[in-house]
Amino acid sequence: MTEQASVSTQQIVEKVWLSIAERRLRPGVQLKEGQLAAIFDVSRARIRQALTALEREGLVTIIPNRGAFVCHPSVDEARDVFAVRRSVEACVVERIGTSITKADVTRLRNHVAQERIASAKDITTDIIKLSGGFHLLLAEISGSDFLFGMMRDLISRTSLITAVYRNTARFNCGPDEHDEIVEEIAKGNFKRAAALMEHHLEHVETELDLREVRDISHDLRAALA
Amino acid sequence: MTEQASVSTQQIVEKVWLSIAERRLRPGVQLKEGQLAAIFDVSRARIRQALTALEREGLVTIIPNRGAFVCHPSVDEARDVFAVRRSVEACVVERIGTSITKADVTRLRNHVAQERIASAKDITTDIIKLSGGFHLLLAEISGSDFLFGMMRDLISRTSLITAVYRNTARFNCGPDEHDEIVEEIAKGNFKRAAALMEHHLEHVETELDLREVRDISHDLRAALA
């Protein structure tokens, strides 16, 4: 049976997540269940599961009896997410120091290599996936399911924040700074790796335009004009 | 219509959460959908929602085609949760400094007063609810939905960890240390409040028995003997 039964919930979540991260789905847009069910050719029940998962990750807000809408994170929330990320990722790097293997270092280097390829070819989809994937890979290597799950949520939220507040065309969570971090880890210099990570996250945050307070309704009207 | 339509999903989540925190539901126990549906007199669909919510909060693990089981957090996970809590709660206290009102201080003092009453009367249920509720109230006052949601998860996880690894009869997340934190906040001394919070969390963690590695299967066999 080469026939695929149906699209899994996780696949739907990933597709929608990518659409949001790529700005194809703008904040405020309603994600109607019937519509999505038709697009993915699955039952509404599965869509509903996907939407609750997306809500947990902070990408959509579900208003009872109204529906699911793409979130519009505030500037304050953006700062909070980055603040927590700095702490959690420091935790991750610290934990990696206790259990890392040579195979793990290889995986990290391969990942950064892939990032370089995507960056060189300028494939936006891959760049987004891989830049988040790097941080997720670190969490995976840390061996803590809890930290992994937490990072998954934080990265999803960061993706949305980046989609909303990024003003440059280029992505700042690039392979160069990732590479430096990996090399410090490879040397066993975890304190320095953690410091580099913190600097990296600060860099990503400062490149965002987190000054102005954007009005969602204004954006909608402008889009419709 | 005084007739209540049916129990809400949130109520089910809270009841199950409390049962786990009070050790009435031990790690490894399966939470069967039909069973719960009969107990709460609701449809299985509602139970399913509650179980996914409990999974998100780290209280149960859902194994596909198998069912939902009460989690058994590892010692490492327990330490990770506390490490992240220290960072996030420091963030919360810091944020409170920017927006707190007199009414908020009153709410905090009232809450601690309730904690004292529950502690004096030795009502376990209230003690558990209120001690977690204090930290949740701080997050609420911080005004950040993101931090609030994060604290909600972390407190749920901490409740489970406490249920598993607590060896003393008494709860350590008590009103005295909470009171000190509130008074420092009232004085506008947020740096010191944050330090007290960190100390408080360290205290709670050290009172747990996080040395031994407990074997879940052993516990089950012992319980059945």
Next chain:
DNA sequence: TGATAGATAATTGTCAGCAATGAGCGATTC
């Protein structure tokens, strides 16, 4: 002309029944 109330359409929420998967148990065979 603007606002309001009612009717209509669309969307979400819920439920009961059916299909599919996995666990437990007994029979069979080596």
Next chain:
DNA sequence: GAATCGCTCATTGCTGACAATTATCTATCA
């Protein structure tokens, strides 16, 4: 006697249909 195969039963997963809620449109009235 031990392991394996197949059957039975309990439990989960899914689908479709129905009920409830909300948004939209239209007609009426001040």
